[in-house]
Amino acid sequence: MSERGKFSAEVAAFARAAGSLERDPRVRNPDLFAPLLLSRGFRGALWPGLRPLAVGIYRWILPGLYAYQQARTREIDRHVLDGLRGGARQLVILGAGLDSRAWRFADExxxxxxxxxxxxTTGRWKRDRLHRLGQSSDHVTFVSMDFTRDALADALARHGCDLGQPTVFVWSGVTYYLPRASVESTLRELAHFAAGSSLVFDYLFESARRDPASHYGAREFFRRVARVGEPVHFAVERTALGGWLGAHDFRFEDDAGPEELARAHLVRSDGTMLGRIFEGFGIARATRRDALLPGR
Ligand SMILES: C[S@@+](CC[C@H](N)C(=O)[O-])C[C@H]1O[C@@H](n2cnc3c(N)ncnc32)[C@H](O)[C@@H]1O
Incomplete structure (x- = not known):
């Protein structure tokens, strides 16, 4: 278990780091922290003389994922900023890996x-990185837990999170690695939070799991993640998302699939595309509906 989360977290952060160095601001992602958080080997691959080759290899090994990571970073940033500008003062990053939003959005x-x-293990590893960078984490609390075993709301409350306050939750790059029961039990935990709290997460289309050959990048992705010990589990049909969220006390707000993400985030200034996007993921936003019914 220990190395699994770390590796996938760093692979995701590498794509963000390389994407933060894209020349065209229309497709460059704003995660300037990502390069700093990488380990030496990954950071070395960002050197200008090596980066095109490293990105090329990344795209070859995981087709569509480089473009997807750029679009996901920008799409989720937009939702988080909406939530914080809308008044939320609590931000919870689930399965944080090398996510840098807690620092990038400290002002917001x-x-x-x-x-x-x-x-x-992943949390400890990140804290070491931040410590070495001399980055202050006074406004961030690290919570160690396993979604497959532990109760999220309790763990957060024990670490000073106020369940009565509207909160922005981010769950990026995690749900598909978990069993369905763990995704659903985590959603039930989030339902303990104040109405108006929001959740943005990405998810795997059931159609991609069922028929990877028809979704660009899916076959290679499933093969690679299984090989590093993080096989794909949870998926949901796009058309069933609203009902599924509703059954867990969340109201479905919106969802962006590959076409919408590509149109919004991957078109360069000259009209060409940054790259073809992985066709198996959607990014959805949901809000907590009402207070829990007595007895639930
Ligand atoms: C692919 S990484 C994504 C990291 C980050 N959210 C991002 O978007 O770059 C998956 C993250 O989920 C964490 N994770 C995986 N399984 C978990 C579990 N059962 N409980 C808590 N965290 C888990 C891993 O440690 C890792 O940080």
Missing amino acids: LRGGHAWEVDLP
């Missing part, structure tokens, strides 16, 4: 607080 938190939830 306006004196609020962020919590980063991750497996103990």
